[in-house]
Amino acid sequence: MYQLGISAYYHDSAxxxxxxGEIIAAAxxxxxxxxxxxxxxxxxxxxxxxxxxxxxxxxLESVSFYDKPFLKFERLLExxxxxxxxxxxxxxxxxxxxxxxKLFLKKLLRDELDNLRETKGDNIRLLFPExxxxxxxxxxxxxxxxxxxxxxxxGVGEWSTASxxxxxxxxxxxxxxxxxxxSLGLLYSAFTYYLGFRVNSGEYKLMGLAPxxxxxxxxxxxxxxxxxxxxxxxxxxxxxxxxxEYFDFACGLxxxxxxxxxxxxxxxxxxxxxxxxxQHCDLALxxxxxxxxxxxxxxxEARRLTGSANLCLAGGVALNCVANGxxxxxxxxxxxxxxxxxxxxxxxxxxxxAACYIGNGKERQPNGNDDSMLxxxxxxxxxxGEAVARLRRFGAVLQRCETLExxxxxxxxxLDSGNVIGWFQGRMEWGPRxxxxxxxxxxxxxxxxxxxxxxKIKYREGFRPFAPSVQQEHAGDYxxxxxxxxxxxxxxxxxxxxxxxxxxxxxxxxxxxxxxHLRSDIPAVTHIDYSARLQTVQRETNPRYWQLIESFRxxxxxxxxxxxxxxxxxxxxxxxxxxxYRCFMRTEMDYLVIGNMIFDKREQxxxxxxxxxxxxxxxx
Numbered sequence: 001m002y003q004l005g006i007s008a009y010y011h012d013s014a015x016x017x018x019x020x021g022e023i024i025a026a027a028x029x030x031x032x033x034x035x036x037x038x039x040x041x042x043x044x045x046x047x048x049x050x051x052x053x054x055x056x057x058x059x060l061e062s063v064s065f066y067d068k069p070f071l072k073f074e075r076l077l078e079x080x081x082x083x084x085x086x087x088x089x090x091x092x093x094x095x096x097x098x099x100x101x102k103l104f105l106k107k108l109l110r111d112e113l114d115n116l117r118e119t120k121g122d123n124i125r126l127l128f129p130e131x132x133x134x135x136x137x138x139x140x141x142x143x144x145x146x147x148x149x150x151x152x153x154x155g156v157g158e159w160s161t162a163s164x165x166x167x168x169x170x171x172x173x174x175x176x177x178x179x180x181x182x183s184l185g186l187l188y189s190a191f192t193y194y195l196g197f198r199v200n201s202g203e204y205k206l207m208g209l210a211p212x213x214x215x216x217x218x219x220x221x222x223x224x225x226x227x228x229x230x231x232x233x234x235x236x237x238x239x240x241x242x243x244x245e246y247f248d249f250a251c252g253l254x255x256x257x258x259x260x261x262x263x264x265x266x267x268x269x270x271x272x273x274x275x276x277x278x279q280h281c282d283l284a285l286x287x288x289x290x291x292x293x294x295x296x297x298x299x300x301e302a303r304r305l306t307g308s309a310n311l312c313l314a315g316g317v318a319l320n321c322v323a324n325g326x327x328x329x330x331x332x333x334x335x336x337x338x339x340x341x342x343x344x345x346x347x348x349x350x351x352x353x354a355a356c357y358i359g360n361g362k363e364r365q366p367n368g369n370d371d372s373m374l375x376x377x378x379x380x381x382x383x384x385g386e387a388v389a390r391l392r393r394f395g396a397v398l399q400r401c402e403t404l405e406x407x408x409x410x411x412x413x414x415l416d417s418g419n420v421i422g423w424f425q426g427r428m429e430w431g432p433r434x435x436x437x438x439x440x441x442x443x444x445x446x447x448x449x450x451x452x453x454x455x456k457i458k459y460r461e462g463f464r465p466f467a468p469s470v471q472q473e474h475a476g477d478y479x480x481x482x483x484x485x486x487x488x489x490x491x492x493x494x495x496x497x498x499x500x501x502x503x504x505x506x507x508x509x510x511x512x513x514x515x516x517h518l519r520s521d522i523p524a525v526t527h528i529d530y531s532a533r534l535q536t537v538q539r540e541t542n543p544r545y546w547q548l549i550e551s552f553r554x555x556x557x558x559x560x561x562x563x564x565x566x567x568x569x570x571x572x573x574x575x576x577x578x579x580x581y582r583c584f585m586r587t588e589m590d591y592l593v594i595g596n597m598i599f600d601k602r603e604q605x606x607x608x609x610x611x612x613x614x615x616x617x618x619x620x
Contacts, residue, residue: 001061001360002053004046005134005352006109007344008065009102011037011200014345015045016378016430017053018352021362023142025052026378026430028345031575036617037201038572041112042348048380050116057117063124064355066347067131069105071158073098075180079250087251129354131157131347132315133165133172135339138350139312140167141357141364142372143337149306151298154315154343155185155200162238162298162315166306170357170364175305181250182242184294185317187232190247191287193255195280196270200316206284207322208464211529212514213285214278214507223286226264232290238298276463276511292323299332309334314350318342318489319432321533325491328483340376340487341431349430375541376487377437379428380575384595387577394581397603401596404547411593412551415443415561419590420457422566424580425544429573433488434565435535436469436545438573438580440589442524442562444468449524449562451515456588460569462515465533466562468525471549472536474559478522479534488535494520499530524562535563570617585609 005016008029016026025048030036032044050056076098080091102108106126113124129137135152150165150172161183164176178184188206189199197205213220228234233241246261248254262268267279299311311333318324319342328336339346356362366372382390388398401407414421420442429435440457442449454462467488470478481492498520506514520526527533539546553559566574568587574580577594584592584599585607592599 001356002055002059003352003355004049004060004063005348005350005355006042006046006063006065007348007351008041009039010344011039012343012345013039013042013045014341014348015042015049016349016352017049018349018356019053021141021353021356021364023349023372023374023378025049026341026349027380027428028572030572031379031428034572034579036570036572043112043116046116057113057124060124062127062355062359063109063113064127064129064351065105065109066129066134066344066351068128068158069102071130073103075156075159079181083244083251090251090253093253127351127355127359129351129358130160132160132163132177133174133354134347134350135314135342136163136165136167136172136174136312136350137354137357138341138346139314139337139339140165140172141353142339142349143310143312144366144368144371145310145312145335145337146364146366146368147308148310148312148337149302149308149333150312150314151302152313152315153184153295153298153317155189156180156183161185164298164302164305166308167312170362172358176301178239181244181247182240184240184291185315186247186249186255187240187242188287188291188317188320190249190255191283194258194261194269195284196272196274198272199255203316204319205461205464207288207320208527209276209281209284210288210322211285211527211531212281212463212511214282215285216507217282219279219282220285220289223265223283224289227286227290230264234290234294234297236297237301238294240294278511281511288322291317291320292326295320295323295327296330296332299327299330303332311336312339313337314339314342314346316343321489322491322531324489325531328490337371338487338489340373340429340433340489343432345431373430376430376435377427377542378430381427382577382594384597387594387597390577391581394578395605396581396599397605398597398599401598404544404596405551407593407596407598408544408548408551410598411548411591412555414591415441415552416556418443418446420453420588422580422584422589422592423545423548424566424574424577424592424594426542428575431487433535434563434573435486435488436537436542436563438566438575439469439563440566441469443556444522444524444560444562445556445558447518447523452588453524453562453564458564458569459587463511465527466525466564467533467535468522468560469535469537469545469549469563470560471546471553472538474553475534475536478560479532481534484536484538485534486536486538486541488533490534491531492534494522494526494530494532498522522558522560525560568617
């Protein structure tokens with residue numbers, strides 16, 4: 001039996017299809033519409049999933065929506081009532097939409113699904129698991145574990161902002177919940193907002209900025225103390241209480257009471273795109289430390305409650321790979337598995353799996369070693385023939401390779417020569433990370449590569465780091481880790497022998513000067529604190545990408561390459577060959593490799609397009 005899961009109407013709409021617990025396909029709507037974090041009904045993603053499964057809507061056993069809208073409406077009403085008369089403007093903005101649309105979500109979903117049918121048919125069975133149950137299901141059911149503690153942490157679902165569950169065989173028991181407005185995710189998003197980044201989009205920037213904080217200055221400790229004394233009370237079990245006098249998200253239109261924050265921290269809210277100062281970096285480090293502390297305490301409580309040696313993680317906070325790396329090092333759990341699409345998009349997959357295992361009582365048969373995510377390569381794929389046909393309208397010029405080995409060998413030579421390459425292969429990744437099928441790749445040894453990629457390819461802030469892809473069997477030669485990280489969910493430190501010493505006055509240097517300092521012999525992927533957001537590549541999971549790195553290793557002696565998502569700032573990751581070619585021609589990428597075809601920028605026809613094309617994409 002087939003189960004379809006849907007997430008929609010908030011951000012990162014998505015669809016996922018399963019067959020008796022087997023994951024068939026999953027994709028985010030943004031990849032089809034080219035609108036980042038698209039929240040609309042995922043009609044395109046659903047069509048793809050059904051086509052991939054070779055079925056029609058009438059063959060679905062159920063359609064599951066990733067949360068309960070009536071519970072969410074209850075939370076909104078009770079919150080506005082509790083905070084009245086604050087929030088009147090927000091209330092009057094929100095209620096018409098709820099009354100007109102979201103209270104009738106079941107009808108809205110049926111109407112949208114009917115629009116996808118060729119002919120009207122019987123009503124499809126609709127299910128509505130709770131938001132954090134969808135997260136928990138997305139984390140536990142694809143994991144390799146028969147039994148595990150499950151920790152979900154995000155902004156807010158219906159009422160819950162975090163949960164501790166226990167997964168056993170095909171069941172999930174909810175043991176503890178933290179309720180709105182007390183939320184670790186919203187606390188982190190409040191700092192995202194105050195430091196000038198976009199909520200539900202810029203949290204990873206805040207995480208990347210934190211290592212530029214100066215832990216020796218005393219200001220980080222001062223900020224940390226202010227956060228714990230005035231903003232949040234973190235209890236021993238990881239539960240927390242937010243002082244609502246400093247926040248506006250419960251019933252207002254912004255995240256923070258800006259005047260109170262400015263008085264507390266001594267600096268005004270940063271405007272988007274303005275200069276980052278050391279104070280901003282120190283504040284970012286302080287909230288990162290507080291967040292990690294809360295996650296560690298929640299994890300300890302999850303271990304105490306369940307007695308399990310295994311942990312599964314989901315929810316937006318589970319994308320904080322720095323906190324994940326610290327959790328891994330803590331030794332609280334023997335093994336940790338994190339859903340690659342840990343945010344709201346992943347709720348679509350969790351909803352479908354909950355319908356299968358909880359709703360239908362399907363038995364699970366995990367093998368204890370491998371997950372069932374298929375490497376998270378769950379999106380559309382395009383053959384070389386399809387790519388050629390799609391690119392004909394551009395007049396694209398290509399060179400064909402006869403074999404995978406030839407493609408990888410030629411690409412390795414291009415990498416070793418300092419070129420930046422768009423690498424487009426196989427099925428598109430599920431989740432926010434590019435994992436070697438829709439990636440921009442480069443030589444990690446090149447000291448100029450981070451700056452080049454940020455400013456000339458991605459058109460984004462220079463402080464942002466890049467991730468390394470390394471063959472799993474060689475990961476220990478470069479990074480202080482023995483744990484696989486196939487989904488880029490953990491941070492690991494560069495090993496001592498590859499590091500270069502910092503100058504004595506390093507923490508006192510301006511931000512731009514810190515960026516220029518050479519930190520290791522793989523500088524393009526070494527963050528300012530010697531860390532890296534690691535992807536380990538297995539031959540069995542992605543043989544094409546593994547072979548590329550192997551060809552590069554044979555040529556250069558280095559088993560690490562730079563891997564960043566194939567897009568520019570504010571654009572969703574490319575999905576089709578047309579998306580890839582357009583991004584290739586718009587930027588200063590040198591080569592594009594699609595399947596076994598290589599496109600040299602110098603051989604392509606002149607690209608005529610308005611210089612204002614970047615305005616298509618809002619700042620992320």
